[in-house]
Amino acid sequence: MSTAEQPVRSWAAQMRKGLIELCVMAALRDGEAYGYQILQRLSRAKALTISESAVYPILARLAAEGMVKVRVGPSPSGPPRRYYKLTRAGETRLAEMAGQWRQTRKAVDLFFDGE
Amino acid sequence: MENEHERSHKRPAIPDTRKSRAFIDAVDYALASGGMGADERQNIVADLREQIEEMLSDRARHSGKPVAIEDVESVLAELDPPESYTEAARPSEAETPVHSGSSCEGRQRHHGAGHSIAAVRDGSGQAPRRPGGAASDAFLKSLRSSGICGNDRTHPHRRCARQE
Numbered sequence: 001m002s003t004a005e006q007p008v009r010s011w012a013a014q015m016r017k018g019l020i021e022l023c024v025m026a027a028l029r030d031g032e033a034y035g036y037q038i039l040q041r042l043s044r045a046k047a048l049t050i051s052e053s054a055v056y057p058i059l060a061r062l063a064a065e066g067m068v069k070v071r072v073g074p075s076p077s078g079p080p081r082r083y084y085k086l087t088r089a090g091e092t093r094l095a096e097m098a099g100q101w102r103q104t105r106k107a108v109d110l111f112f113d114g115e
Numbered sequence: 116m117e118n119e120h121e122r123s124h125k126r127p128a129i130p131d132t133r134k135s136r137a138f139i140d141a142v143d144y145a146l147a148s149g150g151m152g153a154d155e156r157q158n159i160v161a162d163l164r165e166q167i168e169e170m171l172s173d174r175a176r177h178s179g180k181p182v183a184i185e186d187v188e189s190v191l192a193e194l195d196p197p198e199s200y201t202e203a204a205r206p207s208e209a210e211t212p213v214h215s216g217s218s219c220e221g222r223q224r225h226h227g228a229g230h231s232i233a234a235v236r237d238g239s240g241q242a243p244r245r246p247g248g249a250a251s252d253a254f255l256k257s258l259r260s261s262g263i264c265g266n267d268r269t270h271p272h273r274r275c276a277r278q279e
Contacts, residue, residue, distance in 0.1 A: 035162030036169050053195035056162045057146070057203040060155035070158070081165055082158070 016048050022101055023048060024058050025086065025094040028068065032085035035059060059084055067093055132187050139164060141197035149204025159200070167191070 027033070027041040035056055042050045062068045067090035071083045086094065139160055146156045170190045175182045 034165065036166040039166070051195050052163065052166060053199040053203050056159040057151070057155070057200065059162065060151075060158040063158060064155055075165075079165065079168065082161055 016050075017054075019048065019101075020050055020054050021058050021062075022094075022097045023050060024055055025062070025067070025090060025097065028084060028086045028090075029094065032071065032083045034081040034083050038084065062090065066090075132184055134184070134191060135167060135187050138191050138194075138197060139167075142200050145197045145200040146204040149201040151204035156204075163194075167194070 023042055023045060024038065027038050030041070033041065035052075038059070039050070039052055039055055042048070042055065059068065063070050063084070066087055068084045069087050071085065072080050073083050075081045142163060143156055143160050146159060151159075167187075167190055170193070171182045171186055174186050174190070
């Protein structure tokens with residue numbers, strides 16, 4: 001990696017870091033899911049390269065904040081799974097965050113119109 | 116007596132190796148190092164354990180063979196290294212002072228801008244892995260006692276690179 005690329009990569013990593021919580025909550029919009037299933041949903045967003053060490057702490061924090069609720073349910077076999085679901089408060093926060101994201105994206109895009 | 120449906124979905128026996136236990140213990144330690152409480156750590160470790168079991172089950176289903184220790188090692192190597200959880204466990208930047216200095220030398224902990232979260236890879240999708248995928252407590256302790264950054268994969272400062 002060249003010296004010139006390093007600040008850009010660091011900036012990109014910080015930018016993605018800020019978006020993970022939004023993406024985790026958005027991944028639960030389609031219904032409850034267990035941890036690994038959420039990771040698989042998030043894997044659609046390849047450019048974000050979201051992995052488990054980012055997602056699971058966020059899920060734990062969202063649960064502690066009451067933004068998601070956890071249900072322990074059976075898996076086809078083996079140990080029970082922990083299913084996460086957005087609470088009403090979580091849905092409200094997601095809507096606010098999504099609004100902020102759309103506004104930000106739109107504002108930044110103004111500088112790149114025509115490219 | 117189990118029926119056909121139950122047999123077809125039954126997970127293979129997963130060897131309870133010291134490696135997988137050590138890996139999960141190292142994650143728990145890393146989370147505690149980041150200041151996370153016991154309840155949240157327990158949730159994270161449970162999610163991780165489920166993921167490991169599902170990944171092992173997937174491998175066994177595809178190969179048609181029972182899970183072997185080599186499978187455990189491969190799965191652990193695919194996962195984020197335990198030390199990457201330390202940064203993720205720390206309070207958000209809004210709650211902590213931001214360290215924006217030009218060097219991390221002599222600092223015990225990192226916060227904020229300029230330090231990428233290890234879990235958010237640098238865009239290459241190729242996160243460096245420790246051999247075998249597991250970190251020992253001794254490794255984590257040595258990082259902290261040295262005052263050298265051990266969490267960062269994309270840190271711009273060479274002297275802050277992970278020491279092993």
